[in-house]
Amino acid sequence: MNDQMTDGRANSLDIHRDFWRRQFSRQVDLVLLPFDKPRPPVPSYLRETVDLALDRSFGDGLEELRSRLGVPLATVLLVALKTVLFRYAGPDTLVVGVTVQEENSPHEPSAAAPDLLPIQTHWTWQSDLSGEAVARIFAERMSDARAHAAYPLRELQSWAGAQDAAFGARLFNVALCVATATNVDSAGWPMPHPDGNEFLTQCDVVITAVSNAAGLMLKGDFDADVFEAPTIRRLLGHLGTILQGIMRCPAAPVLRLPMLTPSEEQQLVVERNVRKANFPPATLLHSMFEAQVERTPEAVALICDDQSLTYRELNRRANRLAHALRERNVGPDTIVGICIDRSLELVIALLGILKAGGAYLPIDLAYPRERLAFMLEDANAPVLLTQSKLAADLPAYQAKVLCLDDAELAAFDAYSTSNPESGAAAENLAYVIFTSGSTGQSKGALVTHYNVVRLFDATQDWYGFNERDVWTLFHSYAFDFSVWELWGALLYGGRVVIVPYWASRSPQDFRELLVRERVTVLNQTPSAFRQLLQAELAQPKADLALRYLIFGGEALELQSLRPWFERYGDEKPLLVNMYGITETTVHVTYRPIRWDDLRSGQGSVIGVPIPDLQVYVLDPNGNPVPVGVPGEMYVGGAGVARGYLNRPELTAQRFIADPSTLARRQSSTALAIWHVASRTVTLSTSAASIIR
Numbered sequence: 001m002n003d004q005m006t007d008g009r010a011n012s013l014d015i016h017r018d019f020w021r022r023q024f025s026r027q028v029d030l031v032l033l034p035f036d037k038p039r040p041p042v043p044s045y046l047r048e049t050v051d052l053a054l055d056r057s058f059g060d061g062l063e064e065l066r067s068r069l070g071v072p073l074a075t076v077l078l079v080a081l082k083t084v085l086f087r088y089a090g091p092d093t094l095v096v097g098v099t100v101q102e103e104n105s106p107h108e109p110s111a112a113a114p115d116l117l118p119i120q121t122h123w124t125w126q127s128d129l130s131g132e133a134v135a136r137i138f139a140e141r142m143s144d145a146r147a148h149a150a151y152p153l154r155e156l157q158s159w160a161g162a163q164d165a166a167f168g169a170r171l172f173n174v175a176l177c178v179a180t181a182t183n184v185d186s187a188g189w190p191m192p193h194p195d196g197n198e199f200l201t202q203c204d205v206v207i208t209a210v211s212n213a214a215g216l217m218l219k220g221d222f223d224a225d226v227f228e229a230p231t232i233r234r235l236l237g238h239l240g241t242i243l244q245g246i247m248r249c250p251a252a253p254v255l256r257l258p259m260l261t262p263s264e265e266q267q268l269v270v271e272r273n274v275r276k277a278n279f280p281p282a283t284l285l286h287s288m289f290e291a292q293v294e295r296t297p298e299a300v301a302l303i304c305d306d307q308s309l310t311y312r313e314l315n316r317r318a319n320r321l322a323h324a325l326r327e328r329n330v331g332p333d334t335i336v337g338i339c340i341d342r343s344l345e346l347v348i349a350l351l352g353i354l355k356a357g358g359a360y361l362p363i364d365l366a367y368p369r370e371r372l373a374f375m376l377e378d379a380n381a382p383v384l385l386t387q388s389k390l391a392a393d394l395p396a397y398q399a400k401v402l403c404l405d406d407a408e409l410a411a412f413d414a415y416s417t418s419n420p421e422s423g424a425a426a427e428n429l430a431y432v433i434f435t436s437g438s439t440g441q442s443k444g445a446l447v448t449h450y451n452v453v454r455l456f457d458a459t460q461d462w463y464g465f466n467e468r469d470v471w472t473l474f475h476s477y478a479f480d481f482s483v484w485e486l487w488g489a490l491l492y493g494g495r496v497v498i499v500p501y502w503a504s505r506s507p508q509d510f511r512e513l514l515v516r517e518r519v520t521v522l523n524q525t526p527s528a529f530r531q532l533l534q535a536e537l538a539q540p541k542a543d544l545a546l547r548y549l550i551f552g553g554e555a556l557e558l559q560s561l562r563p564w565f566e567r568y569g570d571e572k573p574l575l576v577n578m579y580g581i582t583e584t585t586v587h588v589t590y591r592p593i594r595w596d597d598l599r600s601g602q603g604s605v606i607g608v609p610i611p612d613l614q615v616y617v618l619d620p621n622g623n624p625v626p627v628g629v630p631g632e633m634y635v636g637g638a639g640v641a642r643g644y645l646n647r648p649e650l651t652a653q654r655f656i657a658d659p660s661t662l663a664r665r666q667s668s669t670a671l672a673i674w675h676v677a678s679r680t681v682t683l684s685t686s687a688a689s690i691i692r
Contacts, residue, residue: 013151019148024159030162031088031174032088034231034627039165042166043166043223043225048229051217051236052240053214056214056215057215065246073211074178075139083255083257084238085174087629089629094122094123095171097118097171097176099116117142119138119142125255131254132250134254153199175199175206176207178211179211204223207235208220218239218240220236234261238261238626241259242254255621257623260623260626268626273614282426284449289315292491293311302495309344311493314351315417315419317348320415321349321412322420324352324402326357330356333358333429335361335432336356336359336360336383338384341389345387347496350477356420359446361379361444362433363386364477364478366476372394372395374442375444376394378444386401386403427448427449427450430448445644446643447582456491462590463548469489469492469494469520471488471489471494472513472519472522473486473498474522475525480586481553484550507531507532510535511535521550525552541567544568544573551576557603557604574592576592577590579607585641589610612637612638617630640655
């Protein structure tokens with residue numbers, strides 16, 4: 001008889017094990033929660049708690065929903081919790097530990113020892129399942145798991161748990177405990193647990209839901225090694241918001257429900273995106289330059305080696321070229337190719353194209369020949385400005401070629417030096433710059449005069465650029481950082497020092513140039529700055545005139561700035577990180593960097609939107625994500641380009657109508673979205689989408 005009982009128990013255990021083997025056919029992935037601190041190698045097991053009280057009407061609403069769906073309260077809570085966790089960048093296969101102790105429920109009879117069960121479910125962003133449908137699925141999963149609760153959780157964790165450096169194997173890192181007010185211990189846990197609190201104390205977060213006459217109490221017990229209380233308090237708020245959404249509309253797709261609390265939505269969607277009331281007048285880049293010529297005609301505008309031009313001289317030479325281009329039918333939105341080395345002629349040509357009404361297409365011979373051929377063919381520019389020494393290196397191309405060499409330039413002397421009538425308007429193109437192609441085939445971004453003019457108008461309160469500033473044209477004119485470098489000087493009467501190619505490749509020589517020319521505004525990619533910093537550290541501290549050191553183009557590693565701060569401090573010059581994309585006209589956000597940023601141990605920080613832009617971080621369904629949760633970045637406003645050159649399908653695909661969730665929040669303004677790639681960000685340095 002005893003042998004039969006033993007055999008029966010063994011057979012039963014085999015059945016339970018087979019069930020869990022089917023459930024966990026591969027090792028689980030833990031939920032990627034928004035940690036506030038790096039996890040220590042040895043856990044302290046220090047726990048803290050926060051709570052959120054939901055009133056009686058909320059509790060009554062949940063009970064009514066539970067009753068209507070015919071599922072336990074724990075199931076509704078699990079639906080909401082898993083929705084939040086998945087949208088916190090959880091894996092497609094989500095595992096949450098669940099323990100339930102409810103009284104007087106036909107679905108959940110009271111038990112002396114409720115089981116802690118791992119409930120595994122599968123999610124995808126493409127799922128349109130409603131809250132009520134998911135609840136019924138989860139109820140079935142929980143019922144099946146309860147039927148096989150006799151299998152030891154420790155055994156299951158040993159072969160299915162994810163390996164963690166601090167805790168070893170873990171089957172789940174988030175747990176949900178549901179109880180009535182009379183079934184909790186002094187610590188608030190549903191009681192008793194057959195396995196004690198061993199598994200719960202290894203959880204990053206344990207959510208306890210206690211239903212009582214006053215409503216519903218949510219408590220978050222968390223690992224204090226890695227979380228701060230506000231983070232878990234936000235999680236409870238998101239859980240409450242999702243529960244409210246399910247109650248209001250149980251038939252709505254649960255992954256499309258809003259998750260932010262009202263206060264978060266106000267902060268993240270509205271307050272961070274206060275739009276500038278006064279936009280700049282509809283003016284042109286070259287018109288603003290011409291106005292500056294009238295103010296400071298004899299001020300030096302350009303320096304290159306031992307050559308220089310005043311504002312008057314630069315204007316006159318650009319005017320001659322502009323009249324010549326007008327004679328060759330260059331006008332509004334005519335794309336003119338330009339392939340000229342770092343010289344005074346480069347700026348003359350850029351300005352001359354704009355004055356003729358055209359848009360410049362920079363051709364950098366450092367690019368692969370195949371890419372240059374594609375750009376020239378795609379743009380089909382009727383005119384190409386170059387130099388005799390560079391013309392032979394260009395791919396074969398059918399266009400009118402004008403060489404801006406000394407002999408050829410003399411031929412332009414016959415043209416007028418007066419400012420031409422370009423016929424262009426602010427919405428006409430200023431330039432076409434091709435993207436890097438890192439996310440596919442390179443594309444020509446169509447950027448207007450207005451896009452560029454408003455960039456400087458919107459940032460002038462921060463920087464106060466003026467006629468005493470000295471800038472360097474350090475970057476390739478085929479990289480849109482050069483737009484900032486050139487016009488930041490010429491629109492405000494400053495001086496542009498054109499950095500010779502050899503100096504741009506020699507950090508020591510470039511450092512000497514900064515000192516010699518008394519440069520006040522320096523723009524650098526982080527990688528270029530690291531080389532400059534090495535040259536700086538190899539010499540005694542320099543007598544720099546810098547007011548600003550502005551970073552862009554790459555992610556900025558804050559700790560790399562430590563040697564600079566140790567030498568020059570964090571005030572003069574002020575170091576600023578500016579994030580941007582070609583399609584958004586150079587810059588999107590602004591963030592001064594201080595000593596405190598380095599001490600905080602943060603990664604790359606990009607700051608706040610430029611005042612006439614809006615930045616959102618959204619999930620794949622267009623809902624804003626909370627602080628610390630990854631999503632796709634959307635940028636909108638006056639800086640977004642007109643589209644892609646000769647790519648109507650891609651333009652239609654990437655420049656799309658705003659998500660309905662944003663439309664509801666910004667109903668007074670029509671938005672459109674440019675979608676570039678599926679990269680995730682936490683307001684850091686990569687972008688996926690842009691709104692216009």
